[in-house]
Amino acid sequence: MTEIDPRELRNALGAFATGVTIVTTIANDERSPGQGQKIPIAMTANSFSSVSLDPPLILWSLARNAQSFKAFDEAEHFAVHILHSGQKGLSGICATKNADKFAEISWHPGINGIPVFDDYNTCFECQVENKFDGGDHLIILGRVIKFDNKERETHSTPLVFYQGQYKNIA
Numbered sequence: 001m002t003e004i005d006p007r008e009l010r011n012a013l014g015a016f017a018t019g020v021t022i023v024t025t026i027a028n029d030e031r032s033p034g035q036g037q038k039i040p041i042a043m044t045a046n047s048f049s050s051v052s053l054d055p056p057l058i059l060w061s062l063a064r065n066a067q068s069f070k071a072f073d074e075a076e077h078f079a080v081h082i083l084h085s086g087q088k089g090l091s092g093i094c095a096t097k098n099a100d101k102f103a104e105i106s107w108h109p110g111i112n113g114i115p116v117f118d119d120y121n122t123c124f125e126c127q128v129e130n131k132f133d134g135g136d137h138l139i140i141l142g143r144v145i146k147f148d149n150k151e152r153e154t155h156s157t158p159l160v161f162y163q164g165q166y167k168n169i170a
């Protein structure tokens with residue numbers, strides 16, 4: 001067996017151009033345990049993938065070493081926002097540890113109080129259907145309960161990630 005160099009593997013996987021999403025949920029505030037305070041959670045993810053139309057299923061994978069791992073692992077609902085090309089800055093903020101992620105985001109509560117942004121190309125509100133071991137990631141399979149596709153109205157081009165960089169498509 002040839003040795004797999006993780007850095008080379010990462011570069012090779014970067015050859016697959018993806019869209020960019022921000023996944024959100026609502027979680028108990030660990031800073032005030034037992035007080036029932038809830039806080040919004042968000043993280044940038046490009047592991048999003050469509051899975052099934054009937055039933056309507058999507059998936060994404062969550063790094064086990066993410067700060068927001070516990071929040072997403074315990075969540076029963078989450079929202080996936082597919083970003084447009086004007087949301088590069090937001091993607092950067094939600095990919096930064098300890099950032100004040102919701103300072104610049106305008107949002108409203110969706111199903112079970114999960115944060116739904118006011119701005120996106122497409123949004124899927126999901127219920128967790130199943131979770132699978134994915135090595136250093138946890139694969140989260142979600143059932144789409146509700147979705148909104150603004151892309152067709154706004155004609156906004158998607159934000160794209162390729163070889164470790166953001167790209168805009170014309």
Ligand SMILES: Cc1cc2nc3c(=O)[nH]c(=O)nc-3n(C[C@H](O)[C@H](O)[C@H](O)COP(=O)(O)O)c2cc1C
Binds near residue numbers: 043062098161
């Ligand atoms: C374009 C892009 C895609 C990413 N995709 C994922 C992903 O699919 N899963 C993941 O766990 N982290 C992904 N990350 C890294 C997380 O966004 C980053 O680790 C973030 O800090 C996680 O939030 P947290 O530190 O609050 O847990 C991605 C980052 C970028 C810039």
